[in-house]
Structure formats: C-alpha cells, structure tokens
Amino acid sequence: MIHSPEHIVILGAGAVGCFVGATWAIAAPDWRFTLIARPHLAQDLAGGMRLTDYDGLDRKYAPQIETTPEALRSATLIVLTVKGPATQAAIAQIEAHAPADVPVLTLQNGLEPARLLKQSMPDREVLTGTVTFNVSRQGKNQWHKGSRGGVFANEHPILRQLAEAAEGGPAELELVKDMVPVQWGKLLLNLNNAVNALSGLTLREQLSQRTYRRVLAASIGEALDIMEYAAILPMRVGATTPQAAVRLLRLPDFLFTNIALRIQKMDAHARSSMADDFAAGRLTEIDDLNGEIVRLAHEKGVKAPVNAAILKLVKLAENGGRRQYSGPELVDAVKARG
Numbered sequence: 001m002i003h004s005p006e007h008i009v010i011l012g013a014g015a016v017g018c019f020v021g022a023t024w025a026i027a028a029p030d031w032r033f034t035l036i037a038r039p040h041l042a043q044d045l046a047g048g049m050r051l052t053d054y055d056g057l058d059r060k061y062a063p064q065i066e067t068t069p070e071a072l073r074s075a076t077l078i079v080l081t082v083k084g085p086a087t088q089a090a091i092a093q094i095e096a097h098a099p100a101d102v103p104v105l106t107l108q109n110g111l112e113p114a115r116l117l118k119q120s121m122p123d124r125e126v127l128t129g130t131v132t133f134n135v136s137r138q139g140k141n142q143w144h145k146g147s148r149g150g151v152f153a154n155e156h157p158i159l160r161q162l163a164e165a166a167e168g169g170p171a172e173l174e175l176v177k178d179m180v181p182v183q184w185g186k187l188l189l190n191l192n193n194a195v196n197a198l199s200g201l202t203l204r205e206q207l208s209q210r211t212y213r214r215v216l217a218a219s220i221g222e223a224l225d226i227m228e229y230a231a232i233l234p235m236r237v238g239a240t241t242p243q244a245a246v247r248l249l250r251l252p253d254f255l256f257t258n259i260a261l262r263i264q265k266m267d268a269h270a271r272s273s274m275a276d277d278f279a280a281g282r283l284t285e286i287d288d289l290n291g292e293i294v295r296l297a298h299e300k301g302v303k304a305p306v307n308a309a310i311l312k313l314v315k316l317a318e319n320g321g322r323r324q325y326s327g328p329e330l331v332d333a334v335k336a337r338g
C-alpha cells in the first residue's frame, strides 16, 4: 500500500535503470518516477518502452525522461544506476542539485561505488542495493529480464512501501538491515562478468562450456578462501550457496546445463554487463569486481593469482588487447599470468 507521494529519480537510464525503474513505476502508479538519460536514449524512448522477461512479461510503459540533472531538485529518493566509472560525475550532479536530506540508493555492482558515495557525501543518507538478475537491451526501446532474481536493498521507509507495491513483480524488492554480506555474495556472482566478457559469448553459451566454468570456479573458490581468511561471510544471493556453486560449476556439461542453467532460467541472449562494456568500447567495472578480491588479498597479506590474472586480461582488453578467448585459451592465459 502506497502512502506518501514520492518522487523517485533514477540517475542513469540504462539496462538496470530502465527495467527496474519502469517496473517499480508500474507497481507504484501514484508516485512520480523520472529517468535521467543520455539525450540519444531519450530520443530512442520517445515512443515509450517495452519491458519483457523469460516468464512472458510484455508491458509497454511511457516513462518521464529528463536529459539534465535538474529533476534531482524535487527528488525524494535518488536511485543511482550508472556504471562504476561514472559514479564520481554522478556524485557531482547529486551534490549540485539534490537537497542534502534526499537519500541515494545505489544499485551498482561491487562494494566500491557505495564506499565512494559515503565518503564523498558524508552528510547524505546512502542506501545500498543490488540487482541479482540480468537485464539486456533488445532493440531501441526494449529491456529484457534474462535470468531469475530480484533486488535487495537496505531498510528504509520509502523502500518499505515500494517493496510492498513491487511484491510478486519482476523487480521484487527484499529489504535487509545489513547489505554488506549481500554485496559480498553478489560480488561472487559478478566474478563471472569478466569470464563472460572474455569469452565473447552469451552467458548461456559460455556457462555451457566446462573450460570457462573451470576458470570461474577457480576465481570464486579463491575469493571464498580470501573472504574466509578476512572473516567475511558472503550471503547467498543466487540459487545455491557460493560453495555449492563452485561444486556445480565443475560438473560435466550435460549435468550443468540441465540442472543449473534451467533453474536460473538463463535467457539465450543474456550477456554480462561487462560484455556490454566491451561491446560499447567503454571502461569496465573490473577494478570493483575481481579487483576487490585482489585488494582484499593484498590487505590481508595473501595472494589472489587467479583474480589478479583475470584483472590483467580485462585491462589488456580495455586497452585494445585481445577480447575473445576460447575456454582452453582462457585457462592457459589465466595460468600464464597467475
């Protein structure tokens, strides 16, 4: 049940901003939702957007779109959905335009964007959230939820109302007191972003090949060992615990594809958000994902050779180096740099 009239401003209309923002707007029709988008995207959305998912969702929605940060002035909650490297610029816009008592909810991957927001805006309430499903843009104005999952976020009165309104929908919101274990759990899922990007394949094609899964299992296994050493307890955010995921990833192809990929409802077209960055020639979020594990290892005086090697390969790819590896080639490249 929606009580107070709120104005939710989504800063960064892309895959997550458009899908989550529009689904929440449909669930809370008495509230105002504004998407702040790049001008080219605003043009593409002039005729409205289409939201679809693996379960037959097919909805049209006409969003309110702005291309300047002015809308932040009347926001009662800002939802930040830009990629990691765009965070600093978004903070400058928030500080310049939004009243100091307006909270910001970040739905960005990794732990670093939330840290940066808190450090840069110490007097503003910063809420943390994460989206556990994949969203891809299909065509000019269609956003597609391509895997099972929902949204986790910190407890907050506005989000409590939104959670009730969004219940049962495609971007269901689960509120938790402490987001830190959820963020670490989500980070483990995101260790596949780099493997997927370096494969040049869809998530389904990449995860169907055991050699890529061997690299991923090694990356998650190493991260789990380092987290344990650092007394960090990641929360389960996917279909299984991270420890069980490592065992599942090592299964033969026919077992893995028939069990894990089916449970996850992995769409045939879905790619990781890092693969989207490769495709667009943008910097990736690698420093906030595998880089977080390498930093943690360094802080604790231990090594993270697998994640350090993956980090190097993605950095090379960002700088014009090789971007596509077959499974066996990726295994060798990681071993050679580990």
Ligand SMILES: NC(=O)C1=CN([C@@H]2O[C@H](COP(=O)(O)OP(=O)(O)OC[C@H]3O[C@@H](n4cnc5c(N)ncnc54)[C@H](OP(=O)(O)O)[C@@H]3O)[C@@H](O)[C@H]2O)C=CC1
Residues within 6 Å of the ligand: 011, 012, 013, 014, 015, 016, 017, 036, 037, 038, 041, 081, 082, 083, 084, 086, 089, 090, 093, 107, 108, 109, 131, 132, 133, 134, 135, 136, 272, 273, 276, 285
């Ligand atoms: N895609 C997915 O499936 C998932 C993504 N995530 C995470 O969610 C976050 C967002 O990812 P995603 O939606 O894929 O990213 P996208 O690149 O699709 O969307 C971000 C959009 O915000 C725009 N943007 C950046 N800065 C501004 C600004 N100051 N004002 C207006 N627009 C701006 C970008 O434009 P430009 O490119 O020109 O900078 C881009 O269009 C990331 O942290 C990602 O890791 C989490 C779960 C799933």
Ligand SMILES: CC(C)(CO)C(=O)C(=O)O
Residues within 6 Å of the ligand: 109, 131, 132, 133, 134, 135, 189, 190, 193, 271, 272, 273, 274
């Ligand atoms: C949902 C998931 C793990 C995979 O799509 C993701 O967060 C991403 O692509 O960034």
